[in-house]
Amino acid sequence: DQHAVEFHVDHAMGTVGAVAIDAEGDLFAGTSTGGTCCKHSGRVGDSPLIGCGCYADAQAGGVSCTGLGEAIMRVVLAKTAVEFLRAGKSAQETAQACTKLLFQRGRGTGGLILLDRNGVPGFSFNTSRMAFGYVSPDGSYVIEPHQ
Ligand code: ASP
Numbered sequence: 001d002q003h004a005v006e007f008h009v010d011h012a013m014g015t016v017g018a019v020a021i022d023a024e025g026d027l028f029a030g031t032s033t034g035g036t037c038c039k040h041s042g043r044v045g046d047s048p049l050i051g052c053g054c055y056a057d058a059q060a061g062g063v064s065c066t067g068l069g070e071a072i073m074r075v076v077l078a079k080t081a082v083e084f085l086r087a088g089k090s091a092q093e094t095a096q097a098c099t100k101l102l103f104q105r106g107r108g109t110g111g112l113i114l115l116d117r118n119g120v121p122g123f124s125f126n127t128s129r130m131a132f133g134y135v136s137p138d139g140s141y142v143i144e145p146h147q
Contacts, residue, residue, distance in 0.1 A: 016031075017066055019056070019114060027061060027117065031047045060086040064078070065110060066110055067108060067127060081112060099124040102126065111127060119137075132144055
């Protein structure tokens with residue numbers, strides 16, 4: 001309950017995730033980590049675990065997640081999102097179903113960005129704030145919160 005500044009020095013730079021589709025339709029996903037507060041040194045979070053912090057499958061979609069790693073790992077969030085896409089949910093339906101699952105079954109907060117196999121983006125988060133953006137087919141940049 002007492003989040004003193006010294007608990008935040010190691011993750012002051014935050015986290016960045018990215019998902020891309022190339023001209024051949026191959027999908028790529030990556031997630032960095034800024035770490036999270038009050039964890040033991042050496043803890044392995046969701047970010048380096050394929051299927052948790054990120055996952056990509058050219059037949060379904062690519063996903064990058066962040067938030068409370070233990071909750072993301074509990075529901076294998078990125079792979080779960082890809083399976084929702086494979087089952088026919090839209091990109092945005094998938095993103096929203098994932099943050100609901102993260103909260104209800106994972107018992108945590110976070111968010112995700114994704115592209116389906118056609119390059120359609122989806123985003124959702126259940127934290128107070130998570131910035132995201134994408135390049136639209138016409139080459140323009142869409143950034144939220146709007147700048
Ligand atoms: N998901 C990361 C972790 O729990 C934290 C973050 O980078 O936002 O390790």
